[in-house]
Amino acid sequence: MDIFQDKIQAIDKALGYLLPGEEEYPQTLNRAMRYSIFAGGKRIRPLLILLIAELFGLRQDDGLIPSCAMEMVHTYSLIHDDLPAMDNDDYRRGRPASHKVFGEATAILAGDALLTLALEILAQESGNGQGNYYTSSYINAVPPLDRLKILAEISRAAGVDGMIGGQIVDLESEGKEIPPQTIDYINSHKTGALFSACFRIGVILGKGTRDDFGRLNACAEAIGSTFQVVDDLLDLEGNREKMGKDKGADLKLKKATYLSHFGVEKAKALRDEKFNESKKILDYYGDRAGPLQRLVRFILYRDY
């Protein structure tokens, strides 16, 4: 995503600063956290937050704390998902998974630590000697109540009513025939909830109106519930090089997906429908939404 190169660099720089240093004690844990954060992630979620907030004129640097927090929560979920007790994936993005490199105990703790750090940087207030450029920018631009709202959004989306709920139902559905409503539940919770939260956090950061909130929430729902279908399509059509994990890993585990239930054609039709839906919503913002439109195209087609 060359057009977002500057933004991705800014996100990576902030992440590098906010994570504990590899040489700091305890080194193994810090190395494990950095290993997974800097593993070639596409930074889709932090980009979404930044691009939406910028629709409303937020200065990029003021939004880096919630963007990095979101990427930490996403990364923690990948580390825990890959564990032997969970999806038992040995590879992630073409590299050995955290538990293969550092062992299970450290992988569990690195995940725990990333989730905790995400919430810590969002809660940070000045005056405790832990201030830094990113925290100061965030605190100065975003009032306390809005910072609490962002914390509520991210913890709700990551919790039982969101990502974790989706993950447990996904695990429990392995090898079972499940009805379409359950597939919907998994998709909208496991990946959809965090995606939707990115949209709402962007609007909170940008101090958008009630109407903006409604509009972008509709867009979030359209994309959030479709992202997993697109991921499953890529999983089926992709290859190990491109995706960094075993081709068709989910089919191997006999996971019921939208794809396995409705087939490739219906999945692609759903994607096109949701893309058009979100495109129309974003058209309201005209040229300002250009970069966001391109990110949405990338999310749904991995092309822009």
Add this chain to the structure above:
Amino acid sequence: MDIFQDKIQAIDKALGYLLPGEEEYPQTLNRAMRYSIFAGGKRIRPLLILLIAELFGLRQDDGLIPSCAMEMVHTYSLIHDDLPAMDNDDYRRGRPASHKVFGEATAILAGDALLTLALEILAQESGNGQGNYYTSSYINAVPPLDRLKILAEISRAAGVDGMIGGQIVDLESEGKEIPPQTIDYINSHKTGALFSACFRIGVILGKGTRDDFGRLNACAEAIGSTFQVVDDLLDLEGNREKMGKDKGADLKLKKATYLSHFGVEKAKALRDEKFNESKKILDYYGDRAGPLQRLVRFILYRDY
């Protein structure tokens, strides 16, 4: 702890309300969360928060949200600590550990969910339809900036510079000769950090002065770093019935503890010294600190 029975009941009632119901979807996860939360914990940490806040006149109900959040964080840490990849404990408080009852995957997710829920209830703001009596009491009594401070305290204490840091160093020290500084690091981080946070959260809730903060922070340091030593003493002298886990489990794992390094006599002397130190600090608050003094005695001697 009969004298705290009313308080413990209030904490348990609030926890029962704040956790998702056992019959709600997804049931397994909700059951696992409740199984560990209602496993006979002594509620020392939430009691500490309530008693300190009440030193300054806070109404009990206004402090139940942070108290319950602290108990959730503590419980999540126990679930993850007991996992096969970590301390591999099959029993906790005389009952099978979470991973023995629900399996590893659900235990990992139940821990993740409790940590996330703790932070979610602290971040909750009114007006999103999720308000309830406990949240409303908390929000009305504690201003947004103080709520952010409490979130920062709890996430910092639970993170790399606190509990998780202590846990990884503890794991890495198994079967090794480690210097006293490392034992100190483990004790002050693995259990001490969360304990100290209880003191500071109590002062924030009670809107104590800078002096109160300094005073109670000193008390926190004294107790926080000693709690693990007391726990090790009980582990050695206790029996399976009383502690609910295998006698001397830590010695079995060849864990270096203050006890194994300095012996029982020095451990008891340290405990007495720290008890007197904290007693003197709390004497400043006179009769008002009576219940708190008894809780501190219970923490260090399991007697009051």
